[in-house]
Amino acid sequence: MHLLKQNKTIAILMMVFAFVGFADAAYLAVEHYIGGTVLCGLTGGCDIVTTSVYSKLFGVPVALLGVFYYFSVIFGVVAYLDSKDERFFFWLAHYTAIGFIASMVFVVLQVFLIKSICVYCMGSALSSTLIYYLGHQVHKKHRSMKKIYE
């Protein structure tokens, strides 16, 4: 089985953005565990967001959930490149909506409830948005190809 050339490019781009998001979320998660409440820095923003009540979901730091999400996208892309299964990639494209929705919720929380912006969190939101955009392209292509064959 051969990979569709365009899908291969999308998959690689998706993996690049997922690596950026993974690095971002990993940094926040490590910061949380080694010194999350050690000091409120003078510049503010990040410490307010990362120590807010919204920084955890069922006791798990949101940053750690981000690590798992980006890890799963990277794992999914590698599995696709390895298996060359287009159907799997189509499902992975749907899965990226989870990261996008979660990021949008967190951006709304920062702007309207926490009223502070954490640059790392915004960086992660940008990564997940780009990943979702790429996933959406896969979805669109899949639908147009389906129409051709119908």
Added chain:
Amino acid sequence: MNTSILKRIFLWVGIVVILGLIVVGAAILAIKNQPDASSVSPLNTPVSSADHILGNPEAKVTLVEYADFECPACEAYYPLIKQLTTDYKDKVRFVYRHFPLPQHANAIPTALATEAASNQGKFWEMHDIIFDKHEEWQDLKDPTSVLVGYAKQLNLDIPRFQSDMNSGATKKIVDDDKASAVAENLPGTPSFFVNGTYIKNPQTYQDFKAILDNALAQTK
């Protein structure tokens, strides 16, 4: 081994190595971002009778804390410091100074409330109630009525408390504390000095205890 199997192994191992490097890099960056003790000056404003002191005023070991009532990290340290003030009340002199950070809107009103309470001899009582009940005031646009409520609980003279909260003299005390923190180049709050030397924030009660025990041993 055929090329396709080698390619697959290379792909998976490569990804695992990259992920591992990212995690190690994140850990190194996070550790580097911890406050740098070398950039902080020694305590340049000596402890005086104007300071808020708890414990033994004649003790040979002094712990100075610069804090902000709205800072989550200061709230996290509050029970730990409270425990130390009980356990070392005869051996250590504890000093609290204000360092209200610009991003915490209610840090200044709460600092002013403790100074206004101090004028009626109840600084530490107001300090404790503000930390204990931070959830009641931290998200308010104007925490004044809640702070006045605490003053009532402490049986303070309310008109005097309100007038002191708004006085220039009270504001100057908070501003002077903040100016000394800025002059010491403190990276944030809470920041601690033991006998005039800045210490990296201890992670646990035991770590803090070890630092104080060590300082006490050096005075013998």
